[in-house]
Amino acid sequence: MPVTKSYIAKSVETMRPSGIRKFFDLAAGMEGVISLGVGEPDFVTSWSAREAAILSLERGHTSYTANAGLLELREEIARYVSGRFYVPYNPKEEIIVTVGASQAIDLALRAILDPGDEVIVVEPCFVSYTPLVELAGGKAVTVETTGEQQFKLQPEALEQAITPKTKALLLCSPNNPTGAQLGREDLQAIAAIVKQHDLLVIADEIYAELAYDVPHTSIASLDGMRERTILINGFSKGFAMTGWRLGFICAPGELAEAMLKIHQYAMMCASTPAQYAALEALKTGMSDVEEMKKDYRRRRNYIVQSFNEIGLECHLPGGAFYVFPSIRNTGLTSEEFAESLLREEKVAVVPGSVFGKGGEGFIRCSYASSMEQLQEAVKRIGRFAGK
Structure with a gap:
């Protein structure tokens, strides 16, 4: 019997495919393309891991x-x-090793x-946030941020x-796609509102x-926030371990226990060899992280300066490995710009x-590529924008 749409859940049927994946697939079918699209380090995982x-x-x-997860790994995560980030967690009761930060x-x-609970999602944001809220039965309430701020x-x-239905704030810092980093003062103002309204934060x-210019501040480290924060981190970005699919949750015991119930039925556990790799990365890989960060900072400075010289206004992001230049002065929508750039200049x-x-009028460019590729990409983008 053929599968028909009548069998598909409405929440899935109405869900839009990932816009990132769309452009990645388009680029994959062309020769000579320089991709600044996918958010993945161009470094390999450290040899020791x-x-x-x-x-x-x-x-x-x-x-x-x-x-x-391996208790030894959870103990190392707690130390890390x-x-x-100056937040203590009990590795036996408050840490879960997951299949990536997305899980x-x-x-x-x-x-x-x-059903019906609201989650505040700060846009521009990673493409999975709103769909995941909706798949969990909640309602995503978006708050836009602007380039001017x-x-x-x-x-x-x-x-x-x-609103009275708000249960949580989903917050990403440093941010994907903008690279925006919230400093301690920014987070303190947000935390005061969260506590006033008795909300949770999924951080x-x-x-x-x-984080390149100012050390990262975890919102969980602020007074009164540890008990109302679900802290999410992992190994994909900072440790160049995207394909290993390994993340972790740190949360107060009752929240961690609730999440573990779902995890044990849906996933059982994360990959065993990947956990041993992550354990070694935490023990011996921090020097590799620092070297990668130095190289990213150099690339960030180059590409921000280059975009501004081209005439595509671009703020200096505090972290991650993305820039988010404005293309409003071209008169094109962001999708028109991206499609034409790919077709005409193969970027x-x-x-x-x-x-x-809030992301309309901008494009996301990852600088997790070699300096040579970035230089050639900037040359092509400048030629395209000049038209």
Whole structure:
């Protein structure tokens, strides 16, 4: 019997495919394309981490781990989060190793939302946030940020979005796609509103290691926020381990227990060799992280200066590995700009509109590419914009 639309859940049928993946697929079918589209480090995982995974296989570590992950890894995560971001967690009861940070966000939303609960989503934002809220039965309430304010969430905008149905704020800093980083003062103003309205924060801090000018501040480290924050991080971006699919959740015990219930039924546990690789990365890989960060900072400075010289206004992002230049003065929509640039100059970028209404008029460019590729891409974009 053929599968028909009548069998497909309405929430899935109406869901839009990823706008990022669309442009990645278009670029993959063309020769000579320079891709600034996909948010993935161009570095490889450190040799010590790769070797640890190989050794785990040679030793026959091919069984399930505990649902929450290897205890040794959770203990190392606790030391890392406490030492790096000044937030203490009990590794036995408050940390879960997940299949990437994306699964961690999904777990957090499914664990806290009842039908009709609202989650405030700050746009422009990663493309999965709103769909994941809706799949969990919630309603995403978007708050736009602007280039004039360097895409930072403004307290008054947050206050206006809160209703009696609001349960949580989903916050990403440093941000994908804008690179905006919220400093301590920014977060304190947000935290005051969160506490006043008795909300939770789902803090996506996957880019925490890629903060270039000011050290990263975790909102969970602020007074009164640890108990109302689900802290999400992982190894994909800072440790160049995207394909290993390994993230983690740090949360108060009752929240962690609720998320673990879902995790044990839906996923059982994260990959065992990947967990051994992550354990080694935390123990010995921080020097590699620092070297990558130095190179990213150099690329960031180059591409921001280049876009501004071309005439595409671009703010200096505080973190991640994206720039978000304005293309409004070209008279094209962000999708028209991205499609024409790909067709005429073979440079793949992501239209800002896929990240929410506030992203229209901008494009996302990843500088997680070699300097040679960035230089050639900027040359082509400049030629295109000059037309």
